[in-house]
Amino acid sequence: xxxxxxxxxxxxxxxxxxxxxxxxxxxxxxxxxxxxxxxxxxxxxxxxxxxxxxxxxxxxxxxxxxxxxxxxxxxxxxxxxxxxxxxxxxxxxxxxxxxxxxxxxxxxxxxxxxxxxxxxxxxxxxxxxxxxxxxxxxxxxxxxxxxxxxxxxxxxxxxxxxxxxxxxxxxxxxxxxxxxxxxxxxxxxxxxxxxxxxxxxxxxxxxxxxxxxxxxxxxxxxxxxxxxxxxxxxxxxxxxxxxxxxxxxxxxxxxxxxxxxxxxxxxxxxxxxxxxxxxxxxxxxxxxxxxxxxxxxxxxxxxxxxxxxxxxxxxxxxxxxxxxxxxxxxxxxxxxxxxxxxxxxxxxxxxxxxxxxxxxxxxxxxxxxxxxxxxxxxxxxxxxxxxxxxxxxxxxxxxxxxxxxxxxxxxxxxxxxxxxxxxxxxxxxxxxxxxxxxxxxxxxxxxxxxxxxxxxxxxxxxxxxxxxxxxxxxxxxxxxxxxxxxxxxxxxxxxxxxxxxxxxxxxxxxxxxxxxxxxxxxxxxxxxxxxxxxxxxxxxxxxxxxxxxxxxxxxxxxxxxxxxxxxxxxxxxxxxxxxxxxxxxxxxxxxxxxxxxxxxxxxxxxxxxxxxxxxxxxxxxxxxxxxxxxxxxxxxxxxxxxxxxxxxxxxxxxxxxxxxxxxxxxxxxxxxxxxxxxxxxxxxxxxxxxxxxxxxxxxxxxxxxxxxxxxxxxxxxxxxx
Numbered sequence: 001x002x003x004x005x006x007x008x009x010x011x012x013x014x015x016x017x018x019x020x021x022x023x024x025x026x027x028x029x030x031x032x033x034x035x036x037x038x039x040x041x042x043x044x045x046x047x048x049x050x051x052x053x054x055x056x057x058x059x060x061x062x063x064x065x066x067x068x069x070x071x072x073x074x075x076x077x078x079x080x081x082x083x084x085x086x087x088x089x090x091x092x093x094x095x096x097x098x099x100x101x102x103x104x105x106x107x108x109x110x111x112x113x114x115x116x117x118x119x120x121x122x123x124x125x126x127x128x129x130x131x132x133x134x135x136x137x138x139x140x141x142x143x144x145x146x147x148x149x150x151x152x153x154x155x156x157x158x159x160x161x162x163x164x165x166x167x168x169x170x171x172x173x174x175x176x177x178x179x180x181x182x183x184x185x186x187x188x189x190x191x192x193x194x195x196x197x198x199x200x201x202x203x204x205x206x207x208x209x210x211x212x213x214x215x216x217x218x219x220x221x222x223x224x225x226x227x228x229x230x231x232x233x234x235x236x237x238x239x240x241x242x243x244x245x246x247x248x249x250x251x252x253x254x255x256x257x258x259x260x261x262x263x264x265x266x267x268x269x270x271x272x273x274x275x276x277x278x279x280x281x282x283x284x285x286x287x288x289x290x291x292x293x294x295x296x297x298x299x300x301x302x303x304x305x306x307x308x309x310x311x312x313x314x315x316x317x318x319x320x321x322x323x324x325x326x327x328x329x330x331x332x333x334x335x336x337x338x339x340x341x342x343x344x345x346x347x348x349x350x351x352x353x354x355x356x357x358x359x360x361x362x363x364x365x366x367x368x369x370x371x372x373x374x375x376x377x378x379x380x381x382x383x384x385x386x387x388x389x390x391x392x393x394x395x396x397x398x399x400x401x402x403x404x405x406x407x408x409x410x411x412x413x414x415x416x417x418x419x420x421x422x423x424x425x426x427x428x429x430x431x432x433x434x435x436x437x438x439x440x441x442x443x444x445x446x447x448x449x450x451x452x453x454x455x456x457x458x459x460x461x462x463x464x465x466x467x468x469x470x471x472x473x474x475x476x477x478x479x480x481x482x483x484x485x486x487x488x489x490x491x492x493x494x495x496x497x498x499x500x501x502x503x504x505x506x507x508x509x510x511x512x513x514x515x516x517x518x519x520x521x522x523x524x525x526x527x528x529x530x531x532x533x534x535x536x537x538x539x540x541x542x543x544x545x546x547x548x549x550x551x552x553x554x555x556x557x558x559x560x561x562x563x564x565x566x567x568x569x570x571x572x573x574x575x576x577x578x579x580x581x582x583x584x585x586x587x588x589x590x591x592x593x594x595x596x597x598x599x600x601x602x603x604x605x606x607x608x609x610x611x612x613x614x615x616x617x618x619x620x621x622x623x624x625x626x627x628x629x630x631x632x633x634x635x636x637x638x639x640x641x642x643x644x645x646x647x648x649x650x651x652x653x654x655x656x657x658x659x660x661x662x663x664x665x666x667x668x669x670x671x672x673x674x675x676x677x678x679x680x681x682x683x684x685x686x687x688x689x690x691x692x693x694x695x696x697x698x699x700x701x702x703x704x705x706x707x708x709x710x711x712x713x714x715x716x717x718x719x720x721x
Contacts, residue, residue, distance in 0.1 A: 049071065049072070049073050049103060051100050051101070051102060051103055052100065053100050054097055054098070054100075054117045054120055055097070055098060055100065056095050056096070056097055056098070057070060057071040057077065057096055057097075057112065058070050058071075058093065058094070058095055058096075059090065059091070059093060059094045059095075059096060060076060060092065061076075061092065062081070062090070062091070062092055063081075064081065065081055066078050066079065066081055067079050067081055067084065067090070069096065069098055069112055069114075071098060071100070071110070071112070073103070073110055075108070075109065075110045076110065077098065077109075077110040077111065077112030078109070078112070079112055079113065083115045084096075084114065085139055085151075085179075086138060086139035086151050086152075086179060087137065087179070088179050096114055097117040097118065097121065098112040098113065098114055098117050099113045099114075099116040099117040099120065100112060101116070115154055118153050118154035119155075122152075122153035122154045123192075125153045126152065126155060126184060126187060126194055127187065129184050130184045130187055133183070134184075135181050135182070135183060135201065136152055136153070136181070136182055136183075136184065136196075137179060137180070138150040138151055138152040138157065138159075138179065138181075138182045138196060139151040139177075139178075140159070140175050140176055140177065140178050140179070140180065141177075142176060143172045143173060143176060144158075146160060146161055147159050147160040147161045147163070147172075148164070148172060148175060148176070150180075150182065150196055152182065152184070152194065152196060155194055156194075157182075157184075157194035157195065157196045158193065158194070158195050158196070159182070159195075159196050159197070159198065160195070162199070163185075163195075163196070163197035163198060163199045164198055164199060165198065165199055166199055166202060166203065166206055167228060167238070168229045170265075181201060182196035182198055182201075183196065183197050183200040184196055185197045185200060206241055206242075209240075209241035210241060210242040213239060213240065213241055213242045214276060214283070217273055217276050218273065219273055219274065220273065221272070222271070222272050222290070223239055223270070223273065224268060224269070224271075225238055225239045225240075225244065225268070225270075225271055225285075226238045226266060226268050227263050227264060227265050227267045227268075227269065229265075230259050230260055230263065230265060232248075232258060232259075233247065233248055234246055234247045234248050234250075234251075234259060235248075235251065235259045235262075235263055237269070237271055237285055239283070242283065243283070244271065244273070244276075244283035244284065244285040245282070245283070245284060246259075246271060246285045246286060246287055250274065250284075250285070250286040250287060250289065251287050251288060252326075252327075253288050253291070253293060253294050253326060253327025254294075254313075254323060254326040254327050255314060255321070255323065255329070262287070263287075269287065270290060271285040271286065271287055271290075272285065272286045272289045272290055273285060273286075274286045274289070288327075293368075294325050294326055294327030294328045295327070295365060295368045298324075298325065298365065302360065302363065303360070303363065304360050304361065304362065305359065305360060306359070306360050307357060307358070307359055307360075307377075308324055308330075308357070308358060308372075309324075309355060309356070309357050309358075310322035310323055310324045310330065310355070310356060310358065311323050311353065311354070311356075312350050312351065312352050312353060312355075312356060313329065314352070315346050315347055315350070315351065315352055316346065317334070317345050317346065318333065318346070319331050319333040319334050319336075319337075319346050320332045320337075320346045320349075320350055322356060322358060322372060324370070328368075329370070330358070330360070330370035330371065330372040331369075331370070331372065332346075332358055332371075332372045332374060333371070333373075334346050334349075336361065336372070336373035336374065336375055336376070337349045337350075337374055337375055338375050338413055338414065339375050339378070339380060339382075339413060339414025339415075340410065340413055340414050340415075340416060349374075356374060357374070358372035358374050358377075359373050359377060360372060361373045361376070375414075380414070381412060381413070381414040381415050382414070382415070382452065382455055385415070385450060385457075386450055389411065389415065389447050389450070389457065390447065391449065391450065392446060392447065392448075393446070393447050394444065394445070394464065395411050395444070395446075395447070396442055396443070396444055396445075397410060397411045397442070397443055397445050397459070398410050398441075398442060398443075399437055399438065399439050399440060399441050399442075399443055400416070400439065401439065402432070402433045402434055402439065403433075404421075404432065405420065406419050406421050406423075406433060407424070407433045407436075407437065407443075409445065411457070415457065416455075416456075416457070417445065417447075417458065417459040418456065418458060418459065419433075419445060419459045420458075420460075423448070423459070423460035423461060423462055423463065424436050424461050424462060425461070425462050426465065426467060426468050426469065426537070427468065427500070427501045427502050427503065427537075428501070428503065429495075443461060444461065445459040445460065445461055446460050446461070446464055447459060448460045448463065468500070469534045469537060470534075472500070472502060472532075472534075473532060473534050475499075475500070476498070476529050476532050476539055477529065477532060478529055478531065478532055479528065479530075480528070480529050481526055481527070481528050481546060482498055482499060482526070482527055482529070482541075483499070483525075483526055484498045484499075484504065484524070484526075484527045484541065485497045485522060485523070485524050486511075486520065486521050486522060486523050486525070487503075487521065487522075488521070489511075489520075489521055492507070493505055493506050493507040493508055493510075493511070494506050494511055494519065496541055498527070498541070502539065503539075504527065504529075504539040504540065504541040505539070505540055506527065506540070506541050506542055506543065507542075509544065510530075510541070510542035510543060510544050510545065511543060511544070512544050513525070513543065513544075514547045519543060526543065526546050527541035527543050527546070528541060528542050528543070528545040528546050529541055530545060
């Protein structure tokens with residue numbers, strides 16, 4: 001041993017084997033033979049030690065800091081006691097494995113390590129322990145997430161919290177720095193992970209205890225147990241080696257939000273066995289079954305219609321559960337909370353913990369059910385609805401809900417009504433009620449109809465004002481022009497905002513401006529009403545018609561002026577022609593009279609016939625309805641007479657008659673030409689067509705008259721012959 005390892009308190013005594021007398025007398029002793037023998041004996045006691053090898057050693061000494069290990073070498077090795085903390089039972093004489101790091105350091109000391117020796121053999125030991133199902137000792141070093149870190153054979157193994165004990169562990173820190181026995185349950189060779197369990201050591205024993213306890217169990221049996229664990233759904237009870245569960249609904253006849261309202265951890269309570277499963281080793285327990293059901297002690301005099309007080313214990317969308325007594329509850333359905341037909345959530349009327357008064361609507365002690373109502377505490381507003389809300393009466397209401405076809409409003413609690421979308425406004429075309437009002441806002445209404453059987457009111461808003469469409473029928477009459485603004489454009493057309501808040505509609509073809517471009521949104525233009533429908537409350541307007549109709553009016557004005565001018569011209573021509581005819585007729589008479597005077601008193605048959613023809617021609621002229629036809633017939637008749645006179649009496653014609661005829665024909669031709677020139681300048685295409693038709697008709701008549709005259713002439717010639 002080194003001197004630093006000697007015990008300072010040890011008392012030194014002289015050795016009896018030393019010859020002190022010989023030493024004192026300076027006697028020389030020949031110890032050569034004895035020394036060789038001693039060295040031989042000493043060498044036999046020395047074992048062969050090699051560095052970096054694992055060997056076994058014996059603990060020959062210990063103190064609080066270190067342990068002295070003898071491995072059979074010339075000196076002992078010293079190892080820190082911290083390397084043996086996994087084995088608090090280490091004592092002198094125990095054999096331990098050590099790793100020889102060095103046979104001799106600078107101080108001549110043998111250097112050993114127990115930790116390295118364990119690490120070299122640890123995986124072999126761990127695998128062997130898993131295969132042989134051996135129990136190993138481990139030192140719990142610290143706490144980690146979900147469990148503990150355990151030193152087993154120098155390897156850090158994981159101890160899950162659920163594997164520490166069969167009972168749930170609430171405080172892991174109490175196990176830190178403790179040495180316990182474990183069973184290796186899992187090894188991950190790839191990641192060098194080891195999982196150990198302490199619970200596995202006692203499960204086998206507990207399993208046997210469970211079988212014995214379950215074999216003795218009976219339904220209805222009352223046992224004493226300890227509250228082992230509390231969860232949100234129930235309580236686990238330790239029945240002395242086997243666990244049972246009390247569901248939260250079996251803790252109390254009344255409603256509870258959490259089991260800790262009834263029991264506490266480690267509390268000893270009596271429970272009744274409700275059911276158990278031999279195969280699954282499950283036991284269902286009950287606590288409330290140890291007391292009678294509250295319905296059995298309920299007042300027998302309670303009946304339908306009675307008023308009772310209770311406490312709201314549960315709220316749901318469909319209603320509220322009210323506790324009349326512990327374990328006795330009644331349901332107030334949401335429809336029984338208000339006379340209103342507009343169903344709402346129960347949370348709008350009450351909250352958990354409220355003390356409420358209610359009326360019993362239904363009572364069934366056998367099924368342990370009770371229906372309650374609170375609206376029955378107030379009078380039904382529909383009993384005198386026709387008096388309070390008569391037809392055509394005005395009221396204020398609150399908007400409660402929207403639909404695509406109207407607005408649901410509430411005049412008072414329990415009195416709801418519907419305003420149809422068509423009854424919101426006289427003038428505006430509303431696509432959805434949200435364009436007109438908002439939920440929660442106040443609106444004035446008029447009662448239109450009452451349906452007492454279905455508890456419905458038909459309401460209107462626009463009826464508060466007179467129907468303006470009676471007045472609009474005059475203001476927006478057809479062909480009237482108004483100023484409007486384009487407020488909306490879609491595929492079918494455009495919506496136009498007209499005066500007095502009225503909206504009109506224009507199709508795309510009526511939205512074209514005078515320059516050919518279409519009208520745009522927010523553009524201010526003039527529109528002409530082309531259709532007004534009071535019943536359908538529809539106004540069809542057109543911007544294009546405003547300038548198209550003006551153009552048509554101008555064309556009509558020009559056409560009328562042209563017709564009047566042509567008519568005046570015709571009248572002047574007719575007057576002139578008739579005057580000339582009269583003068584010619586007088587001239588002809590004078591000529592005939594002169595011829596008659598020259599002839600003998602006896603008139604020739606031909607002369608008489610000519611006079612008759614002249615008389616007939618004059619009469620036919622007067623009988624014709626139109627002046628033009630008369631003129632043409634007379635002119636033809638004159639030409640015919642002139643020709644006859646030339647043929648029959650060429651020698652008798654006077655020079656004056658020829659000159660007169662020439663003058664007449666020239667004058668007529670000149671007037672006709674002038675009239676044709678004036679008419680051609682003023683006449684429109686339609687007038688030209690009319691003149692063409694008239695000229696064709698006149699030519700036809702002239703031809704007919706010429707044919708008749710020629711026939712008459714032939715017949716007269718035959719008679720004269």
